[in-house]
Amino acid sequence: MENPFRPSAGATPPEILGRAGVLDEFEYGLRLGSGAPGLLTIFTGARGIGKTVMIGAAHDVAREHGWAVISETATAGFMGRIGESMRQLAEELGTGPVVRRITAVAAAGFSITTQLPPERQVAWRTLGQDLLTLLDKHGTGLVITVDEIHAADRGELAQLAASVQHFTQDRLPIGLVFAGLPAAVSDLLNEGVATFLRRADKIDLHAAAVREVEESFAHTFAEASFEVSPALVRRAAEATGGYPFLIQLVGYFLWREAEINQGTLTPESVERGIAAAHRRNARTVIEAALATVSPKDLDFLHAMAEDDGPSVAGDIGRRIGARTNLVANYRSRLLAAGLIEAAGHGKVGFAIPGLRQHLRAQTSD
Numbered sequence: 001m002e003n004p005f006r007p008s009a010g011a012t013p014p015e016i017l018g019r020a021g022v023l024d025e026f027e028y029g030l031r032l033g034s035g036a037p038g039l040l041t042i043f044t045g046a047r048g049i050g051k052t053v054m055i056g057a058a059h060d061v062a063r064e065h066g067w068a069v070i071s072e073t074a075t076a077g078f079m080g081r082i083g084e085s086m087r088q089l090a091e092e093l094g095t096g097p098v099v100r101r102i103t104a105v106a107a108a109g110f111s112i113t114t115q116l117p118p119e120r121q122v123a124w125r126t127l128g129q130d131l132l133t134l135l136d137k138h139g140t141g142l143v144i145t146v147d148e149i150h151a152a153d154r155g156e157l158a159q160l161a162a163s164v165q166h167f168t169q170d171r172l173p174i175g176l177v178f179a180g181l182p183a184a185v186s187d188l189l190n191e192g193v194a195t196f197l198r199r200a201d202k203i204d205l206h207a208a209a210v211r212e213v214e215e216s217f218a219h220t221f222a223e224a225s226f227e228v229s230p231a232l233v234r235r236a237a238e239a240t241g242g243y244p245f246l247i248q249l250v251g252y253f254l255w256r257e258a259e260i261n262q263g264t265l266t267p268e269s270v271e272r273g274i275a276a277a278h279r280r281n282a283r284t285v286i287e288a289a290l291a292t293v294s295p296k297d298l299d300f301l302h303a304m305a306e307d308d309g310p311s312v313a314g315d316i317g318r319r320i321g322a323r324t325n326l327v328a329n330y331r332s333r334l335l336a337a338g339l340i341e342a343a344g345h346g347k348v349g350f351a352i353p354g355l356r357q358h359l360r361a362q363t364s365d
């Protein structure tokens with residue numbers, strides 16, 4: 001049996017933990033069809049929490065129900081790429097007058113860099129209408145998924161939302177599934193770029209229960225006939241904090257340790273595996289996230305790291321010698337970047353596991 005763990009962005013894990021019922025509303029929407037609330041879903045959550053994996057799961061559920069799916073990431077030009085995919089779908093559906101019309105409408109192509117110019121917008125919408133009408137006749141519909149919407153060009157997103165709203169008003173079978181970082185997504189919804197999206201079912205993803213991780217590790221290792229004590233399995237599960245990326249990393253490195261050691265996990269090898277997992281988490285998730293922040297924001301983070309738990313804004317301001325309005329500025333930037341999260345009563349905490357320890361280690365270097 002090969003190592004089943006997948007510590008890699010967007011990779012489907014051997015078991016999707018802590019997500020029972022999350023797609024129920026969406027699946028119900030696929031049965032109800034046009035206008036069902038579950039057909040407009042936004043997943044939010046910290047980096048590495050499993051947003052892309054949920055988009056993939058929604059994709060699979062939609063396919064099982066016979067719906068067509070177009071999956072995109074919100075980098076510049078996604079509207080054009082969705083247009084191209086719609087054209088291809090129409091062609092795959094066969095011939096006939098509608099398909100010929102679709103092909104004619106799309107002939108000029110949609111592959112452009114950012115927002116669609118007005119005449120292409122009209123073409124995009126006509127194409128969508130025709131395709132959805134065709135799918136509706138087959139008793140199915142189209143789901144469009146867009147990942148990383150926090151990075152989307154506002155204009156493009158507004159175009160997509162307006163078109164989807166239009167299709168929904170025409171009772172056409174369209175579903176939209178988005179994913180992005182929580183604070184950035186709520187900014188986006190509050191800016192009014194796409195008021196229609198405020199009605200979406202917003203699902204904030206959290207860590208899985210450690211207990212569930214423990215059960216999953218126990219049976220995965222048992223299946224591979226690894227020898228490991230229940231206490232060590234618990235220790236490994238606790239070291240993940242239920243955080244999806246760490247679940248995969250810890251599982252992966254423990255598996256490697258067991259392979260090296262003829263299928264036995266000793267206390268020493270478990271600690272080695274956990275340490276390797278945390279190092280990898282720091283190198284990938286944490287360093288990538290920190291690479292995007294300004295030196296001032298970094299000061300703010302270091303000031304937070306002095307606390308053992310959530311930090312009070314006033315304390316941070318005092319430590320970095322900044323006034324309240326400046327502190328508020330740094331705070332909202334870091335929230336949008338997904339590095340920190342609100343922790344109640346004006347407090348903030350770290351949104352990524354291990355970030356506090358990483359910052360503290362930097363200070364002591």
Ligand SMILES: Nc1ncnc2c1ncn2[C@@H]1O[C@H](COP(=O)(O)OP(=O)(O)OP(=O)(O)O)[C@@H](O)[C@H]1O
Pocket residue numbers: 006007008009010011012013015016017018019045046047048049050051052053054208244245246247248
């Ligand atoms: N529910 C889950 N149970 C177990 N492992 C999971 C789960 N969801 C995701 N993972 C694993 O966690 C890692 C991160 O998942 P994913 O890439 O979907 O996160 P993300 O939220 O999209 O991260 P980012 O913000 O960096 O895009 C992957 O290795 C994936 O296999």
Ligand SMILES: [Mg+2]
Pocket residue numbers: 009010051052053147
């Ligand atoms: Mg992702």
